[in-house]
Amino acid sequence: MSKFLSSRFADLKAYTPGEQPQNMQYVKLNTNESPFPPPPQVLAAVSEAEVSKLNLYPDPDCRELRGKIADLYGVKTENVFLSNGSDDILNFFFMAFCDENRPVVFPDITYGFYQVYADLYRLPRTVIPLREDFALNYRDYCGIGANVVIANPNATTGISIPVSQIEEILQSNPDHAVLVDEAYVDFGGESCCRLIDRYDNLVVCRTFSKSWSMAGARLGYAIGSAGLIEDLNKIKFSTNPYSINRLTLAAGSAAVDTYDYFRQNCSVIAENRTFTVAELEKLGFETLPSSANFILTRHPGRDGRDLYEGLKSRGVLVRRWDQARIKDHLRVTIGSRAQMEAFLAALNDILKGE
Numbered sequence: 001m002s003k004f005l006s007s008r009f010a011d012l013k014a015y016t017p018g019e020q021p022q023n024m025q026y027v028k029l030n031t032n033e034s035p036f037p038p039p040p041q042v043l044a045a046v047s048e049a050e051v052s053k054l055n056l057y058p059d060p061d062c063r064e065l066r067g068k069i070a071d072l073y074g075v076k077t078e079n080v081f082l083s084n085g086s087d088d089i090l091n092f093f094f095m096a097f098c099d100e101n102r103p104v105v106f107p108d109i110t111y112g113f114y115q116v117y118a119d120l121y122r123l124p125r126t127v128i129p130l131r132e133d134f135a136l137n138y139r140d141y142c143g144i145g146a147n148v149v150i151a152n153p154n155a156t157t158g159i160s161i162p163v164s165q166i167e168e169i170l171q172s173n174p175d176h177a178v179l180v181d182e183a184y185v186d187f188g189g190e191s192c193c194r195l196i197d198r199y200d201n202l203v204v205c206r207t208f209s210k211s212w213s214m215a216g217a218r219l220g221y222a223i224g225s226a227g228l229i230e231d232l233n234k235i236k237f238s239t240n241p242y243s244i245n246r247l248t249l250a251a252g253s254a255a256v257d258t259y260d261y262f263r264q265n266c267s268v269i270a271e272n273r274t275f276t277v278a279e280l281e282k283l284g285f286e287t288l289p290s291s292a293n294f295i296l297t298r299h300p301g302r303d304g305r306d307l308y309e310g311l312k313s314r315g316v317l318v319r320r321w322d323q324a325r326i327k328d329h330l331r332v333t334i335g336s337r338a339q340m341e342a343f344l345a346a347l348n349d350i351l352k353g354e
């Protein structure tokens, strides 16, 4: 830390992203990326012609892509907001809607960035423990009188709740903003996008990083009432109006045009998830019920760190945390069938002591 850093940030603990090894080949199951590359149409969109326009700024309003996303979800362009990955949108949500008089609540086990943003903006917050079985009890959030941030399916656990429960949270907190982070919804959850017409306090946050195979492009989108989207735009245009570059806009637009390709990939991931969970059970693992492209699993007789290290030394990268409730769990991205077989074979070796 230099002597120049504002004292406001002296104690800030930055988010630690999952490892992104640049020069070693791992079976990479640690950051919930898609194993499938984007389709040729996306490649073609990021063409020489588009690259040759890099001397010009991109459209700060992202009109074309917002329009296409609006059509996809049956909403209006004014209900769609785009920015540089959904992390950027989460940041704007915390910046725009939370302050010392508008606290925020989120679960104890969830996407780690919520805590970081709450720290960054020095927000009063309530961290609500998930139930013993890691399910989120929606009643804990009803009428809570604070802004609510939940991931559905929940990050880390993969467990989802029905839209009817989200609706109760929205209904009972009419004067507070509710962010539902649907980063993983395409793998088996139920989206609450259709509620935006009825609840002006709802922001649904989504990403091109997972089901859309474009984590490297950095593209996220939010769907919400026109008023909330206008507020998010106010913050975006007060920080970095060109937060999405020209190539990413073109790639996103081509991706939406090839929607069926991504839907098909999501079905393959769901099949691979079923396969992996069944195989893990045979090895004695206990896995939480996941609607996402990852699972949270543990072996009752094994230390989580040992398993993590054992997998890594065999070329398989997964994710784990020191947080007490999940320290013996591994979070494993569901990849291709070949990747999952390599993961299971490595686990088998570890359990046999080879």
Ligand SMILES: Cc1ncc(COP(=O)(O)O)c(C=O)c1O
Residues within 6 Å of the ligand: 031, 032, 084, 085, 086, 087, 088, 111, 151, 155, 181, 183, 206, 207, 208, 209, 215, 219, 220
């Ligand atoms: C629940 C959740 N939300 C948001 C993100 C951020 O995604 P991105 O910034 O790549 O859109 C992630 C990434 O892992 C996540 O797990």
